[in-house]
Amino acid sequence: MTDSDPAATPVKRGVALSNRPFAVMLRAGLRASVWMLPLAAAGCWIFRGAEGGWSAALGAAIALVFFSGGLLLMDKMVGDNAHAMMAGALAIYLAQVIFLGIVIFGLSEASWLDGPAFAIGVIAVTLVWQAAQVVAFIRLRQPVYDVPAGSSESSERQP
Known part of the structure; x- marks a missing residue:
């Protein structure tokens, strides 16, 4: 087996090998x-009734869409330019905050929404x-640093 043989490379348990960190x-x-x-x-259905259950489900669904959308967009725009990626990440964050503001503003006067249950759904999904x-x-x-050109991990292991 040679160092260039991918089958010879040991895979450590619990380590995700991917070049797409946002997808992972x-x-x-x-x-x-x-x-x-x-x-x-x-849980909210039991303690706050049907209105609480539906409100918590809506809050949890909105949180799932919020976080999934951000990571999906980040996965699509990953590139080599760190400055462009940071600018893109900030733009996505701004869009997410605007989206969340619109949702909260739109639901603020909804008489059918149980506010505390809605918040419980959002917070529960957010924490998990x-x-x-x-x-x-x-x-x-x-890696949090660039590997210098011309060096490899295999040459660093040799005495």
């Missing part, structure tokens, strides 16, 4: 958070999503 974080966030929608809805996203990013083991 999106998948992890969705996997962890999608169960929170029915859980929050059921953020925790899953952080864990996924840590497991990606992305």
Whole structure:
């Protein structure tokens, strides 16, 4: 086996090997958070009635769309230029804040919406999503520096 043989490369357990970190974080966030929608809805349905259940489900769904949309857009615009990526990330964040402001403004006078249950749904999904996203990013083991040209990991291991 040679160093260039991909089958010879050991894969460490728990390490996601991907060149698309936003896709990995999106998948992890969705996997962890999608169960929170029915859980929050059921809990609020029990303690706040049907209106609370539907409100919590709506809040959880809006949070899922909010976070998924941002990571989907970031995954599409990933490139080599760090400045352009940062500007794009800020533009996406601004669009998300505007979207959330429109939703909150639109729902602020809704008599059918149970505000505390809606907030519980949003907060529950947000906490689970953020925790899953952080864990996924840590497991990606992305380098935080550029490897100097001409050096390789295999040459650094040799005595």
